Amino acid sequence: MAVVTIESNLGRLAVNFRTSEFVSKAHPDKMADGISALVLQEHLINDPLAHVAAETILSSSGEVSLYGEITSGHDMTQADYERLVRGYVGGLGWTKAHGYDPDELIIRKQYALQSPDIAQGVVESDPSRLGAGDQSETIGFAIRNPRFSEEEDQRLPLPHALSRDLLLAINALRESSLSEVIKPDMKSLVEVSYKDGKPVALEKLVLAVSHSDSIENGQLRELIRDTVMSVLHKYKLNFNFDEAIVNGTGKFVIGGPRGDTGLTGRKIVVDAYGPEIPVGGGAFHGKDPSKVDVTGAYLARWIANQIVGNGLADKCLVRLSWAIGQPMPVAMHVDLCGTEKNSIKNITEMLAQIDTSLGVAIARFGMREIKPGDTKGIVYPAIAGWGPFGLVKDDSERPWDLVVPPDKWKEWTAPKIEVAGQS
Structure with missing residues (x-):
């Protein structure tokens, strides 16, 4: 039977365990x-x-x-x-x-x-009056990870960032030299132990990597071993790779949609912050920016990033509540989780200068300025492939992850850049 872990957060030295999973863009x-x-x-x-x-x-x-x-x-x-x-x-x-x-x-x-009932609330010539395309509760989150420099910190829960970075590295290995034997469908799951709220060790590592029938599972393990250990070294986590579970049944030849039906919006926890953070009201991908499931979530992430990225708190959860046809959130709640490094009064005054209207957020992030070209910007399929948050070296920018000084919060917008089309 599985090992049962009972946690107690009453003691100051409480130890707990946090898990997260990710899937590749070809899942x-x-x-x-x-x-x-x-x-x-x-x-x-x-x-x-x-x-x-x-x-x-x-x-x-x-x-x-x-x-x-x-x-x-x-x-x-x-x-x-x-x-x-x-x-x-x-x-x-x-x-x-x-x-x-x-x-x-x-x-x-x-x-x-x-x-047409929806359209009458979201078609508006004045961007500041653009109404939300639906009701929704959207979540933004950021957390400081002291294991990384400010430039390298993704401000994501460490298990979630790790689970994605493992797949990014394995997929890069596949694309560079092993595309004939490693197929693109992959999954990861990690369990990290925490003490006093800080990550201590990697306890469990589970990988599912689809492969051709020309190699055995043992060969696959050796092909990815060094790549996996390199990522763990970056995270300053020790682990015996021989204890990793790779393809738990011993074989993963039938991958992709041949093995499992695919459906838009079914990976909302993967897309967000992992299982330890609440998810919002809907999925992100395939929706135009008038849908607050998308823009509201990115705005909430931007706000949380400004709080943590500017050193005002080490952890921040933002909730924005939206009503269909309304241009601004009907409620905004910010939880600093007891980690604030400035007075609540000062932080509240700083946040008050941010225009949270939907139309302004769309313009701030350049979400409709999608033009063919040869420079980087928002590329929606890339964001769908590896998720909208954190540091991902793919074809897309993620402007809601940029941190700017508080005196720029009121007027800041993403740099005007042309975007390479995917057509």
């Missing part, structure tokens, strides 16, 4: 997120005011069904959507040899128009 659910995000991006490139709520289902039979509501000035044909989907799936590393051939997918487009 079936993340593939669905990425396709939905790519559809969104294609419409925003051609119609910045498009209203999009795209959802995707990938079945084990090879069908890709595109659902949702889209009202856009950019007309797309069945062939256009097929081109996007096949190109995206192939770009993830799926091939006929790996059991999921982009050219053989059956793609069904079944989008409808946005409800």
